[in-house]
Amino acid sequence: MSPTTGARAGNRPGPKPRLTREEIVEAAVEVGVDRLTVAAVADRLGVAPGTLYRYVDGLEEIAGAALALLLARTPLPEASAGWRAFLEAEAALAFDLLLRYAALVQDVGADLGAVAGDRLDRIVGTLRDTGGFDTAAAVRIADAVLDIVADGATQTRWVRGPDGGPGDLSEAARAYLESVAEGLRPRLEAIMADPREHVLDKVALVLDGVELRRAAGRPGYGGAG
Numbered sequence: 001m002s003p004t005t006g007a008r009a010g011n012r013p014g015p016k017p018r019l020t021r022e023e024i025v026e027a028a029v030e031v032g033v034d035r036l037t038v039a040a041v042a043d044r045l046g047v048a049p050g051t052l053y054r055y056v057d058g059l060e061e062i063a064g065a066a067l068a069l070l071l072a073r074t075p076l077p078e079a080s081a082g083w084r085a086f087l088e089a090e091a092a093l094a095f096d097l098l099l100r101y102a103a104l105v106q107d108v109g110a111d112l113g114a115v116a117g118d119r120l121d122r123i124v125g126t127l128r129d130t131g132g133f134d135t136a137a138a139v140r141i142a143d144a145v146l147d148i149v150a151d152g153a154t155q156t157r158w159v160r161g162p163d164g165g166p167g168d169l170s171e172a173a174r175a176y177l178e179s180v181a182e183g184l185r186p187r188l189e190a191i192m193a194d195p196r197e198h199v200l201d202k203v204a205l206v207l208d209g210v211e212l213r214r215a216a217g218r219p220g221y222g223g224a225g
Contacts, residue, residue, distance in 0.1 A: 028066035071119045083131030091203040098153035132222030152199030159192045
């Protein structure tokens with residue numbers, strides 16, 4: 001066989017190619033974090049899976065870094081309509097992103113709080129610029145919204161099951177519905193049927209409270225404007 005025919009870089013004689021952590025993370029994003037394995041990333045790079053362990057500790061580190069890169073690259077919503085519209089749009093966008101990758105987060109153990117730091121910093125900056133919040137208030141608001149969204153994405157996967165889609169109910173969710181009082185069951189069924197709307201309504205409740213704090217002139221909340 002010719003030296004240029006079909007051989008992967010990792011199988012060629014001579015020194016193994018040098019990698020960087022950044023190249024490994026980029027390859028993980030290219031593979032797709034919803035299909036991520038160490039073997040898939042190694043194959044993408046043309047090296048043996050064991051080679052990656054010279055640069056990263058394992059799949060959890062790769063997954064966390066890939067998620068961080070994806071979050072950093074996803075543009076924030078337009079902020080021209082004001083701080084509240086910005087946060088509501090960010091909550092919807094973040095929910096869709098986190099639900100897409102909920103399996104990875106739960107099964108691999110990637111820490112969303114740790115990987116979303118860059119995005120949180122940009123959200124806080126936008127709240128300062130568009131709403132006049134001070135940094136402490138902006139952090140509390142953004143953290144509350146993102147906590148609701150992250151929990152909602154995790155709960156949605158529990159409701160639907162690992163492979164379920166919209167309208168599906170896992171066995172655990174069905175068993176839970178059977179255990180609650182009949183008067184409460186229709187309301188919970190409605191939430192399970194459209195968890196995204198439920199999550200965004202919870203976000204709206206938090207933002208209603210922020211509006212009240214602004215109207216009351218609470219320090220750090222930018223006044224009533």
